[in-house]
Amino acid sequence: MPTDVVVTGMGCVSPLGLTVEANRQALWQGRDALNKARRFKSRYASLLYFGEVDQDDEVLLDRAGLSASEGHTRTDALAVLAFAQAVADARLSPAELADSSTALISASTVGGMCMTNQLYKDSNLQSDTQAFLESYSASAHAMQLVKRYGIKGLVDVINTACSSSANAIMNGVRLIRTGRARRVIVGGVDSLSKYTVNGFNSLQILSEEKCRPFDAQRKGLNLGEGAGFLVLELAELAGSRPVYAKLAGWGNANDAFHTSSMSDQATGVLRAMQMAVEEAGLIPAQIDYINAHGTGTLNNDQVELTGFASFFEKVPPFASTKSYVGHTLGAAGALEAIYSILALMHGEMYGSLNFETPIDGLGLHPLASSRQASLQYVMSNSYGFSGNCTSLIFEKA
Template identity: 50%
Template sequence: MSRILITGIGAFSAIGDNVAANRQALISGQSGIRTLSNFPSRYAGSLPCGEITRSTDELKQSSGIDDPGVTRTSLIALQALREAITDAGLTPEQLRSSDTALINASTVGGMCLTDELYHDANNDGLAGSPFLSSYDNASVTLFLGQHLRIGGIQNTINTACSSSANAILYGARLLRHGFARRVIVGGADSLAKFTINGFKALHILSANPCTPFDAGRTGLNLGEAGAYLVLEREEDCHDKKTYAHCAGYGNSNDSYHPSSISDEGEGPFLCMQRALEAAQLTAGDIDAINAHGTATENNDETESRAMIRLFGTPPPFLSTKAYTGHTLGAAGALEAVFSILQLQYQESYPALRFNEPIVSTGLIPSASYRSLPVTHIMSNSFGFGGNCSSLIFSAV
């Protein structure tokens, strides 16, 4: 069976406007988590988030877009997607081809414009709202597809925080079954009142920069980002530059609780196990793990237990959410890009703000930046409702 190769990557997050800037922040241990400043919220100046510093107006100007109904989510997505397309050398003709697919992920979609739509709905003299067409989870996909004139299959995936990991999984399956010749996969989410207030109601937002896998962790920080990968079959790549191949993937559902994983991490264990089986690898073959690591009480302990159950002594691991915040629908793709960078440059990044291991597991994430031989790396993404996905990327 033909290998699925990654021929292009793009990333836009709180630690960088492009892939190179993101990597430099990871190498230097520079976090993008700071108190809200651009985002209009009652928590401005107090709540730490992985906020992209460029305003929505600046993003519109740099993108050449002035439509008031285009969301911040779509603008973030467009910047990352353009980088991935350019990196892969895709031509306008290829984008328009019926064998080019776009699989996009988002948890919030256009609901970052909730206030604008609400005010329009209560304006008796208004015939229609420019924000109505954006108020849909698929609006980002529709915008990207129309703006770039994607000619093939287009789909939106929303499985909470595993959304863009599942977009990668789904895109790889499209290629394997011959439904596309190239697939652009990834996701985007922006900060929104809908998200912040919702997570605040769950009492899982930390008042301080998050501390994944630390015994004293107090919750997660939300973030915003866009990240995309271009997937192609090996026989179609010819002399193209390639970063890695998507060697395996696994999905499971913990089916335990709407917002928590079972105590033994059954869902995380199963998806990691299935990814290994799909890649025809053993646990000992994995050289590094980019963990889901939200810094919530439930996730970090259950993910640790699942890693111990599968690996015994896990390979070097960390959660890059300490850099970017939890970027929701973008997290799986963003962390896939970070994993691919580890493969490409044979390196490990420092876990930020870690002090003491969780008593029940004793696991200690990577302490500092260092060279690390990496042939196979696993990236984990777990979503509300127990939807758990693991991806394995391997050197070409």
């Protein structure tokens, strides 16, 4: 029985724009969206660079048909807007969305905790309202989607930190391959939050400059926000829907080396890439381009390059799109999957911005500017806390 799983719909909201095409244009033109925060309220707003979606909470909620008075959050709004694009792009009918064979696997690390001050007041009985009590969990946005679209199939929300939505994609394809679902809508969302900003700041890995993935002078990451969703289906069931790419391979490994860093030997990185290549029935030399995890932190970039040097006889062109939008945490894997598919569709490789000086010792450096190329297979890497490493391989449709 054929088991090819294809992508038939995509939707995203990011600091680069509110549509997939707006994101693609910014990537190709090399325009980042990293700035001092204008809407995110924090003592660090004027000190650090962020990837901030350029809309107020009220505007995003209104666009999404949500209301703060009913306990809806910025996270909910970003998810609803990106999800709506994806299902419209795939031309899914209300009946198809409500069918028990349609599943939803989403991801988030922050959920409604973007309402940090409200969370503090509510938890300390200092609030006059309980509207946000159901919004704090990582799954709150998914429940909004379930209610809005009448989704009756399997629903799950994954939190493996920065690999969360890559793992949502991986689990979605597994549901289809094992016959548990006919189609799965997969993705993730996160919004800027004092909770995460203060947490990453305590790790001393936030940069006061625009991030410089794979540069010898890198000083840390910039946090971002956004949402991305993809529709996955068996190829023979796609019918007249557009087919953007095939999800050819996937792999997940956990090196369990440290809570917030990966092993110097790149154990998880290597295992995830190996599993993905084997699942796709490829050899490493067939990978044409890598959308790297590339956060701009000392540990991550060094370990990822170590993994590349060990895995590939000749390392293919690679770059980090976090230099455009920042690290969007639970949304990163989904957004970068979409960027990888755009690269395949348009024959484009997106350069890693702000790169100047290679890291000593490995002789590797990222693609520094966007260029056209003939691509058949693109790998997208996502790594989370405790060394949860995931690699996805997309094949040109």
